[in-house]
Amino acid sequence: MRVVLDTNVLYSALRSNRGAAFAVLMGLRQGRFQIALSVALCLEYEDVLLREPTPLPKHAIHDILDQLAAVSSHPRMSFLWRPQLRDPKDDHVLELAINGQCSHIVTFNVRDFGGSERFNIQAVTPAQFLTLMGGPP
Structure with missing residues (x-):
């Protein structure tokens, strides 16, 4: 199963x-x-994680982002599907999910991704995603 993790x-x-x-x-x-x-999403991750308070030092955040980049797929972004969502700032997340052939977008803002179903992509909360995976690790 391949998904997109929203920044939140x-x-x-x-x-x-x-x-x-x-x-x-x-x-x-x-x-x-x-x-x-x-x-685009990696830069958004970096912007938010370095701007908002977390218990981690900046070098640890950079290490985590490097690890995410290393284990993720990087689909070719060949089509622009915009605009699709009510918040244009979320369109790049849906676009990634479409081009990456993802089944889900994992987000706390499920309502913001209303319409993703047209592309067979389901927006789910982390708790819902854990249930889909058969429970917590």
Whole structure:
């Protein structure tokens, strides 16, 4: 299974090791699923994680981003599907999911991805995704 992790999931996972977002990240580490990653999304991850408070030092955040880049697929972004979503800032996430042949977008803002179903992509919360994977790692 290949998915896209929305920035809010990665941010939440790095702020606390107690929630569903952290369990999703651990599932990725264990190879239970794959992620697709684009340059645009990686830059968004970096911007948010370095700007917003986390318990991690900046060098650790860079190490995590390097690891995510190393284990992710990097689909060729050959089609522009914009605009599709009510928030144009989320269109690049849907576009990545389409081009990466992903089954899900894992996000805390499921409503923001209304319409992804047209592309056979389901937006789910981290907790819902854990259920789809058969439970926490």
